[in-house]
Amino acid sequence: MAGNKTVGIGLVGAGFMGRCHANAFRSVSGLFDTGVEPVAEMLADASAAIAASNAQALGFARSTGDWHELCRDPRVDIVAVTAPNALHEPVVMEAITAGKTVYCEKPLSVTARSAERMTLAAEAAGTLTLVGFNFLRNPMIRLAKDIIDAGEIGDIAGFRGRHAENYMCDPDAPHSFRTHPDGGGAVADIGSHIISMARYLLGPIVEVNAKCKTIHKTRPLHAGSSERSPVEVDDMTHSLIRFANGTRGSVEANWAAFGRTMDLSFEVTGTKGAIAFTQERMNELLVVKAGAISGREGFVKIEAGPAHPPYGNFCPAPGHHLGFNDLKVIEVAELLAAWNGGAPCMPDFREALEVQRTVEAMQNSSRSNGPVTL
Numbered sequence: 001m002a003g004n005k006t007v008g009i010g011l012v013g014a015g016f017m018g019r020c021h022a023n024a025f026r027s028v029s030g031l032f033d034t035g036v037e038p039v040a041e042m043l044a045d046a047s048a049a050i051a052a053s054n055a056q057a058l059g060f061a062r063s064t065g066d067w068h069e070l071c072r073d074p075r076v077d078i079v080a081v082t083a084p085n086a087l088h089e090p091v092v093m094e095a096i097t098a099g100k101t102v103y104c105e106k107p108l109s110v111t112a113r114s115a116e117r118m119t120l121a122a123e124a125a126g127t128l129t130l131v132g133f134n135f136l137r138n139p140m141i142r143l144a145k146d147i148i149d150a151g152e153i154g155d156i157a158g159f160r161g162r163h164a165e166n167y168m169c170d171p172d173a174p175h176s177f178r179t180h181p182d183g184g185g186a187v188a189d190i191g192s193h194i195i196s197m198a199r200y201l202l203g204p205i206v207e208v209n210a211k212c213k214t215i216h217k218t219r220p221l222h223a224g225s226s227e228r229s230p231v232e233v234d235d236m237t238h239s240l241i242r243f244a245n246g247t248r249g250s251v252e253a254n255w256a257a258f259g260r261t262m263d264l265s266f267e268v269t270g271t272k273g274a275i276a277f278t279q280e281r282m283n284e285l286l287v288v289k290a291g292a293i294s295g296r297e298g299f300v301k302i303e304a305g306p307a308h309p310p311y312g313n314f315c316p317a318p319g320h321h322l323g324f325n326d327l328k329v330i331e332v333a334e335l336l337a338a339w340n341g342g343a344p345c346m347p348d349f350r351e352a353l354e355v356q357r358t359v360e361a362m363q364n365s366s367r368s369n370g371p372v373t374l
């Protein structure tokens, strides 16, 4: 908005998520009054040439092939880290040292130890942090939490969560940072999303009993390569879980799920009803409550609309639907409001560390063939 003070954005990595962040910083001021105006100051990528090309495409004023330069740049206030997971810790540590606000993609890092170092450094420096678990920003997820917290489905009895996609079904899908041990496999890549969702809805998870499984034992070294190397991470993980509040349930992470493109889904069962959600139909929440007339029982569909904030910031009419990129805009709006002195935004590094510990507990549980207490 005209007259607002400006905040300089530095983006490290301009792939799938970098583009999503750039779009969100570009769009946010037309939709939310955060009191500050983001300025696309600098973009860093793997080389100077890639960075220059991406900066031009995404509207960043300057570019660099060296993320150290971006972290030190006096006109960059917020460092957004959308590079592969193994780069999160070094970039974040330098950004914290330089006094920047840090907006890091999930998972926070490659191990819980690394995520802890980042969290302790940020807390010691008083750094404002946010981690990109954007699916929590869906107004229907906020509605689900409100329904649970208000006791509308009674005492919570069970949770069934899943994040299933099909992008690694093909045995010839090549290795990437996601299949490198640093990438953490399906349980870190998408399992982290359903774990963060479970924690948001029902609180801390205190015990897991998991089995991680690698379906495709080798993959091509890179796209088009005839040379293959072993896969050291899971394609799918199934875990029993217990929450601190005593609720029991299960979580599945699966990136080799035929027919599933974005099944980040859950069902929460209470003593007086249940709610169900899948990101594939992200504008709907299904709710069933006890007491229906016999023959009329069943889930009722609540469709997203202006009654579910901040949907109305995007559209005055119900049923017109938000999309994936809108969740990032909402996330960025909360970050900018916090940067401008508003309430701290969540999930911060401390919360993302707990997600990382849960991911790692599942991997350890699988290795040890037994439950792991967190």
Ligand SMILES: NC(=O)c1ccc[n+]([C@@H]2O[C@H](COP(=O)([O-])OP(=O)(O)OC[C@H]3O[C@@H](n4cnc5c(N)ncnc54)[C@H](O)[C@@H]3O)[C@@H](O)[C@H]2O)c1
Pocket: 012, 013, 014, 015, 016, 017, 018, 044, 045, 046, 050, 067, 082, 083, 084, 085, 087, 105, 106, 107, 132, 133, 134, 189
């Ligand atoms: N929140 C979500 O919904 C979501 C979705 C997808 C990915 N992610 C996360 O975003 C991060 C990036 O994933 P992606 O899918 O965008 O990957 P990607 O491969 O599409 O993009 C990575 C980018 O980082 C750049 N890069 C590589 N090395 C670099 C270096 N040394 N310096 C600067 N840039 C470098 C690459 O050139 C590329 O532009 C990961 O942590 C991933 O887990 C989050």
